[in-house]
Amino acid sequence: MQELKDRIMRDGRCLEGGILKVDNFINHQMDPMLMKACAIEFVRLFANEKFNKIVTIEASGIAPAILVGSLLNLPVVFAKKKVPSTMDNYLMTEVFSFTKRRSYEIVVDKRFLGPNDRVLFIDDFLANGNAAKGVLDLVNKSGASLAGMGFIIEKAFQQGGEELRRQGIHVESLAIVESLDNCEIKLR
Numbered sequence: 001m002q003e004l005k006d007r008i009m010r011d012g013r014c015l016e017g018g019i020l021k022v023d024n025f026i027n028h029q030m031d032p033m034l035m036k037a038c039a040i041e042f043v044r045l046f047a048n049e050k051f052n053k054i055v056t057i058e059a060s061g062i063a064p065a066i067l068v069g070s071l072l073n074l075p076v077v078f079a080k081k082k083v084p085s086t087m088d089n090y091l092m093t094e095v096f097s098f099t100k101r102r103s104y105e106i107v108v109d110k111r112f113l114g115p116n117d118r119v120l121f122i123d124d125f126l127a128n129g130n131a132a133k134g135v136l137d138l139v140n141k142s143g144a145s146l147a148g149m150g151f152i153i154e155k156a157f158q159q160g161g162e163e164l165r166r167q168g169i170h171v172e173s174l175a176i177v178e179s180l181d182n183c184e185i186k187l188r
């Protein structure tokens with residue numbers, strides 16, 4: 001998606017350890033018009049898939065997910081990173097965070113993910129694929145099925161995309177970072 005690629009080249013910053021900082025339009029300050037354009041592109045890319053729900057993980061996935069949900073008139077469920085005291089019947093799995101370098105648990109209430117659901121997963125980044133695998137685990141545990149996974153930015157120099165596609169999952173990324181070597185952003 002050219003608009004997104006131009007924005008990454010203009011406003012993205014490279015951090016040590018292969019991290020792309022995009023906190024001025026995705027991860028902290030958000031650009032709603034760019035997020036809406038991303039959502040329109042996700043809708044186009046997954047037009048041939050059937051699903052009844054959008055799933056994401058808090059926090060940065062919520063904005064693009066909700067915009068996709070609003071375009072398709074579908075509910076959006078976000079996996080939570082803390083179990084609310086009011087939640088008593090939930091599915092849980094563990095995710096290793098690439099940027100925070102520690103594991104955390106994600107949960108989803110069983111009322112919002114079950115055998116009648118076929119879901120599209122939307123998230124901001126695909127790196128090693130741990131967040132995506134965690135959500136896939138929740139989807140499998142719930143008896144739901146997966147229609148596809150859409151990411152705003154995929155880092156091709158990490159293994160997540162390859163692993164998910166090898167499993168036969170329909171993966172779409174709106175911008176693909178080939179390399180961040182020497183702190184130079186190279187896009188596909």
Ligand code: 5GP
Nearest residue numbers: 019020098099125126127128129130131160
């Ligand atoms: P994964 O689980 O695929 O290894 O990493 C995905 C998650 O880690 C994303 O949801 C995102 O929050 C975070 N992440 C991974 N790589 C980057 C990066 O280069 N920049 C930013 N801002 N977040 C990243």
